[in-house]
Structure formats: C-alpha cells, structure tokens
Amino acid sequence: MTRTDLSPLSWLADVEQQRRTAGLRRELRARPPVGAELDLASNDYLGLSQHPEVLDGGVEALRTWGAGAGGSRLVTGNTELHEEFEHELATFVGAESALVFSSGYTANLGAVVALSGAGSLVVSDALTHASLVDACRLSRARVVVSPHRDVAAVDAALGARTEGRAVVVTESVFSADGVLAPLRELHAVCRRHGALLIVDEAHGLGVRGTGGQGLLHEVGLTGAPDVVMTTTLSKALGSQGGVVLGPAAVRAHLIDAARPFIFDTGLAPAAVGAALAALRVLIAEPQRARAVLTHAAELARISGVTTEPDSAVVSVILGEPDVAFAAATACLQRGVRVGCFRPPTVPVGTSRLRLTARASLTDDEMDLARRVLTEVLAVARA
Structure with missing residues (x-):
C-alpha cells in the first residue's frame, strides 16, 4: 500500500482507541434547558445564570x-x-x-x-x-x-x-x-x-x-x-x-x-x-459569596475530604480515570451531576470528582447530595 492510499486522518482511529483503553475518551452530553438533576458540576457559583x-x-x-x-x-x-x-x-x-x-x-x-x-x-x-x-x-x-x-x-x-x-x-x-x-x-x-x-x-x-x-x-x-x-x-x-x-x-x-x-x-x-x-x-447581595464557601465546606464533609475548601471547588481524588468516571456516572444516575476530571486536565493517578458549590443550594438539595455522594463514594473507595 502506498502512502497516497491512506487517508491523512487514518491515524485518528488509533488515537481514539488508545484513549478508550486508557479510560480517557470524552463525549458531549446535551442537557435540557431545566435539568432534572442537582447540579454540582457547573461553575455558576453564585447561582446567577438563571436569576x-x-x-x-x-x-x-x-x-x-x-x-x-x-x-x-x-x-x-x-x-x-x-x-x-x-x-x-x-x-x-x-x-x-x-x-x-x-x-x-x-x-x-x-x-x-x-x-x-x-x-x-x-x-x-x-x-x-x-x-x-x-x-x-x-x-x-x-x-x-x-x-x-x-x-x-x-x-x-x-x-x-x-x-x-x-x-x-x-x-x-x-x-x-x-x-x-x-x-x-x-x-x-x-x-x-x-x-x-x-x-x-x-x-x-x-x-x-x-x-x-x-x-x-x-x-x-x-x-x-x-x-x-x-x-x-x-x-x-x-x-x-x-x-x-x-x-x-x-x-x-x-x-x-x-x-x-x-x-x-x-x-x-x-x-x-x-x-x-x-x-x-x-x-x-454580598452574602452570596459567603454562602458559596459555607456550602463548599459541607460538600467536603459529606465527601470525606478532610481539608476545608478555600473556594467553591471540592476535589474528591479517586485515582484511576475509570473509577472516577464510574463514580460520576453513578451520581448522575441517582440525580446528581458532578464534574469528572481525568488526565490531561489533572496529573496521572489523580483522577477525581470535582464538586462545585453554589450560593443558591437549598437544604433539600444538600440532603440529596449527602445521600448520593455517601453511597457512591463508599463503592468507589472500596
């Protein structure tokens, strides 16, 4: 086979397979205008995008x-x-x-x-x-x-x-x-x-x-x-x-x-x-900033993160990318959307759930987060 018989993009199939094998393949997931699940993944820290x-x-x-x-x-x-x-x-x-x-x-x-x-x-x-x-x-x-x-x-x-x-x-x-x-x-x-x-x-x-x-x-x-x-x-x-x-x-x-x-x-x-x-x-409403940190601290306690967060971000390190991805999928299936960070976004061996607090989280939403994260993380860390 000559070089001209190959598509100039044929190498993409090999790269995609390598990513799948490593658990690093990414996919787009469209969300509805009003999500049915609790959002702990977006960066809408003050809850203002729908204000x-x-x-x-x-x-x-x-x-x-x-x-x-x-x-x-x-x-x-x-x-x-x-x-x-x-x-x-x-x-x-x-x-x-x-x-x-x-x-x-x-x-x-x-x-x-x-x-x-x-x-x-x-x-x-x-x-x-x-x-x-x-x-x-x-x-x-x-x-x-x-x-x-x-x-x-x-x-x-x-x-x-x-x-x-x-x-x-x-x-x-x-x-x-x-x-x-x-x-x-x-x-x-x-x-x-x-x-x-x-x-x-x-x-x-x-x-x-x-x-x-x-x-x-x-x-x-x-x-x-x-x-x-x-x-x-x-x-x-x-x-x-x-x-x-x-x-x-x-x-x-x-x-x-x-x-x-x-x-x-x-x-x-x-x-x-x-x-x-x-x-x-x-x-x-300057109290919104304080509410973010209060909710982040509670999410950290729920997730077993011992260091109190300094920001809206709570990082729950699980190690391997397939473990983190499975945990994020399990959370979504139970009604809670969380971030899943894998290499190259984070260093190898530190794949994680990335939870983001919002000022507008309600008591009922925090209760749901507590139930789901406790259950899912017990399996992920077993």
Whole structure:
C-alpha cells in the first residue's frame, strides 16, 4: 500500500482507541434547558445564570444593541454597554481600568502575550489553566514552569534571568483542586525583581474577598501598579466573556497590541448586559459569596475530604480515570451531576470528582447530595 492510499486522518482511529483503553475518551452530553438533576458540576457559583434580573439584563441588551457586536471592538463592536460594564467591574474589584474580551481564554492569551514577548521571561505555575499554558507558548518569551505554588522556585527563576522584562503567571484559585495561590509572597518576589504579576481570578471573583471582590482584593493587591488581573464572566457572573483589569496603561497597550482583542468580534451585547446585571446583584447581595464557601465546606464533609475548601471547588481524588468516571456516572444516575476530571486536565493517578458549590443550594438539595455522594463514594473507595 502506498502512502497516497491512506487517508491523512487514518491515524485518528488509533488515537481514539488508545484513549478508550486508557479510560480517557470524552463525549458531549446535551442537557435540557431545566435539568432534572442537582447540579454540582457547573461553575455558576453564585447561582446567577438563571436569576431573573440577569436574564432581564441580557434581554434588554439584546433588544437595544442587537444579537451580535457586528465587528471587532475597534470597528463597530464597542458599545456604551461594554464600557459601562468595564467601569463598574473595575470599581468593584479596585482596579484602575478594565478591558472586555470575548472569553476568559482570549483574555488570558491577550494579556500574557501582549505583556511579555521575545526577549522577556515568563514564569508560570505548573498547574495553571490551559489558556495560560497556551499563552506562554505563544508569547515568544523564554518560559520557566515553576513547581506548583513554589515561591522559592519563582524567586530563583527571576533572580537568574538575563532578560530585561519578566512576567509571573498564576491563578488565584486553581481550577482543578480549588487551592489558593500564595499571592502576597509571589508579589513580594515580583516586586523585588521588578517583574509583573498576572493573576487569573476566574475562580476567585464572586467567591473570595469581601462580598466576592476576589482574592487579589482580599490580600490588598488590586490597584497595585505591577499587578494585572484577568477573569471570566462565565463563572460567578453567570454569563460569558473575559476581562483584563489593571493600570490604565495596560488597557491602552492591549487595545493596540493584543491580537485576540484586535482581531476578534466584540463580546455579544446580551452577554455584557447579563454580566453587568449579575455584578449588580452581587453588589446588592454580598452574602452570596459567603454562602458559596459555607456550602463548599459541607460538600467536603459529606465527601470525606478532610481539608476545608478555600473556594467553591471540592476535589474528591479517586485515582484511576475509570473509577472516577464510574463514580460520576453513578451520581448522575441517582440525580446528581458532578464534574469528572481525568488526565490531561489533572496529573496521572489523580483522577477525581470535582464538586462545585453554589450560593443558591437549598437544604433539600444538600440532603440529596449527602445521600448520593455517601453511597457512591463508599463503592468507589472500596
């Protein structure tokens, strides 16, 4: 058989079989508009994605501005609504300015790539989100991957650098296990070495800090001239989109240099309107942030997790991917939807159920979670 007799995609069948054998095949499962099961899998931490005021905010923006932005924000896609939201979010978290992107992923790409570049150093935590990993790869900078939450390693990398500019990249709340980054210590190291700190607050906004202002605000770092914050609108704010927040000079530079901002269509007005309404609900009801952590602590106790969670995420490590997948399937069959994280999302041997708390969980829902998780985890750990 000659090379031309083979389909250029014939290799996909072998790769798929390898994934099936390893228990790593993924499938899409469509959910109905109103799920019958209890949701402990989504990132709707504040329970705002179905809130009447949030829905009304999206609908009003849709009717006022249309279904799409119509172009990049530098052409026709920048509305008064986009800038109103940017101003209110920046004020809420204590930043000087904000710039909305079409997703949290593109916000991270835009920020890291535009603020580093050839001839600079990027130091990234080993367990940062895939969007930050991809941003490092695209940056054309020299990249050092530091061990998870290892401040001394970051210090050493910055101290040994020959590059003129340096950027340190981390999440504030790590998405797979919910632990917190040592932000004060990282910032002290960055300041000592003249490096910029970029912090992804995707899982911190709405959960950590007074009234959900984020972990950077909690530790007193928002508004610092050497700190840039990124976040998503798709988690605590129940909408979609991404934002970069920081000094006004950073916003101006990203408008000129961030390719995911310049060449992408602006975020749909409905998403902006919904996010703005959600932000206003959070400001009016700051107790929602406390409720998330209270419910997360109860889910941890139910699941036999001995460490009290620092965020909405409760990670129940079960080891092998087939064990975690079987447990997640058993939970769903009993009316509780949970996340199932397997390699490459998490390291080999640490496949897990990822439970996410919501501010809006009721007593009856917590009772259901208790019954199902107790039963399923007893089998998974046997």
